[in-house]
Amino acid sequence: MFQLLVVAVVLGAVAAVSVHQSTREFRDVAGQRMIAVAENLASTPIVRDRFADPFAAQLLAPDVDRAVALSGANVAEIATPAGLVTVSSDPSRNGRRLDLTHSTAIHGRAWFGDLDVDGVHGLAGQVPINDANGVVLAVVSVSQRYPSPWQLLSGAGERLLVYLGLGAALGLLASWLLSRRIKRQTRGLEIADIAGLAEHRDALLHSIGEGVVAVNNDGVITVVNDSAQLLLDVAADAVGRQVDAVGLDPTVAEFLSSGGDDRDVVIVTRTRVLALNRRAASSQGRGIGTVTTMRDSTELASMQGQLSSHKSVTDTLRAQTHEFANQLHTISGLVQLGEYDSVHHFVGDLTRRRAELNDAVTRHVADPAVAALLIAKTSLAAESGVALSITPDSRLSALHPALATDVITLLGNLIDNAVDVSEGSAAARVTVHLDDADGMLLSVTDSGPGVPQRLREQIFARGVTSKPDVPGGRGIGLALVRLVSVQLGGTVHVADAPLGGACFTVRLPPARLAGAVATGRPDRA
Known part of the structure; x- marks a missing residue:
């Protein structure tokens, strides 16, 4: 009409x-x-x-x-x-x-x-x-x-009337053909039906808990629902703009705009751990872009980090059990041989070395949980041929249990990463420095190959590692370090160590630590 x-x-x-x-x-x-x-x-x-x-x-x-x-x-x-x-x-x-x-x-x-x-x-x-x-x-x-x-x-002539009649006939025919084409393309739906479907789709997209982001072939965002806006910290006006022009985390922007094959990845931003699932979208056999769904896995990643720390302690205890079993076998053999003086000297030597290790840690670290972690990591590093030591000027007071858990996650992941890269090096050594005089400073230095300049930002992102012997890279430990640091209001960065290798430093502000102790839990963003 x-x-x-x-x-x-x-x-x-x-x-x-x-x-x-x-x-x-x-x-x-x-x-x-x-x-x-x-x-x-x-x-x-x-x-x-x-x-x-x-x-x-x-x-x-x-x-x-x-x-x-x-x-x-x-x-x-x-x-x-x-x-x-x-x-x-x-x-x-x-x-x-x-x-x-x-x-x-x-x-x-x-x-x-x-x-x-x-x-x-x-x-x-x-x-x-x-x-x-x-x-x-x-x-x-x-x-x-x-x-x-x-x-x-x-009076204008019969031709004009003929032209007007012909124009009317052509207009009617074109209107009829256009109507048929629109009906075919809309599958017989009227305008009200199409509007209803669009409103229904928008309501569904914005009500689901998972984030949804659609990007066309030109890298322009076409859909971003409420959950995605919250997870990615973008505004609703991101629709219609280029992916790299809405302030997304560089790693997320690169993933959304890369297109290509279907992929499932875990990306760690500065504040969240996101599980992303990307699928290609097509219409009538022609590719029109990609649709990416995302879930917030921050809490799951934190639990994974804590489990990794517990597993590390378990591995340490297993290694110590193996060490103690060897020592008990040695004592048993000496007793059977009647070498009681040798037994006395052997046990005394073991006791002295254990006391020296415990004293070297507890003299600088007053928190029992962190001290236990460092003692266990020292023994585990020794099993790998790596010497782990604490700097003489390190100081750490007793922490609230909730804050101690986060510090253990930070130190455990940094030490594990440092031991892995230092193993087999010429001077296999890992040095830990702790200071809580003004906020908290955690520093772990290794004797590995160091971190290339191009990877110093990416190494804290998804699945990136500087270890050449890990195919595809793990990178989840360092990602968790940055995540926990940001949640505590702090920062983490990597630089070259003075004697070679890499030096990872975490700085936590005193105000956030005071808030964490006062509330009985970490004061996270």
Whole structure:
């Protein structure tokens, strides 16, 4: 119906233009013709001689009737300069007034223009009858009514009507074809149905708990639901903008814009651990972009980090059990041989070394949980041929249990990473520095190959590692270190160690630590 309305408006506009042009042509042509008829009537000798005769209406009637018959005009008449009609082809107008308001004929010049005669709008031509001195004695007026619009269209020629009819037929056919195509593409759905489906889709997308982000082939975001806005910390106006122009984490932006095959990855941003699932989207066999769903796995990753720490302690205990079993076998053998003095010296030596290790840790670390972790990690590192030590100026007071758990996660992952990269190096050594004088400073230095400059930001992201012997890289430990650090309001960075290797440093502000102890839990963002 709208297309039919458009066709009707176009045809109406064409008709209006045609009527306007025909009206202008009629006015120009008929106006000159009316002047010519009026001049011919005014120049007739009998008219010039008898126009002022008291019986002029009867004497000149044949002449004005002849002028009307020959010119196709409707009314021809003669009037005084004051506008009083003395002779007219319509006898009923004799003695009536002729409108000479806009005419220049009373000033001695021919004129044509619009004129209403007895309520009929027409086109009039008027010329003066002058004496020998140029004084206007009378005015001859010949008028013809304007034709109707239909007459004007007919007068424009049969071709115009044919063109208008052909245009109407083509417009109707095009509207019908367009309607069929739209119906086919919308599967027979009306506009209200399509609007309902769109609203239903939006309601579903924005109500589900998982984040959904759709990106087209040009890297422009087409859909981002409420959950995705929260997880990615972006506004609703991200729709319609490039992926790299909405302030996303660089790792997430790279994943969303990379396209390619379907993938499932875990990405660690500065504040969250996100599990992303990307799938290609297609319509009618043509790829239109990708759809990525995401879940917040931050708490799960934190639990994984804690489990990893517990597993590390378990491995340490297992290694110590193996070590103690060997030592017990040695003592048993010495007893069987009767070497009691050797047993005494062997046990004393073991006791002294254990006491030295415990004292070396507890002298600098007052928190029992952190101290136990460092003692266990020292023994486990020794099993791998790596010497783990604490700097002499390290200091760490007793911590709240909730905060101690996070510190264990930070230290455990950093030490495990340092031991892995230091194993097999020339001077296999890991050094730990602790300081809680102003906030908290945790520093772990290794003797490994170091971290290349290009990886120093990426190494804290998804599955990135500097260890060449780990295919595909793990990287979850360092990602958890950054995540926990940010949640505690701190920072983590990596630099080159003075004697080679890498130095990972975590700084936690005192205000956030005080809040964590006061509330009995870490004051996380």
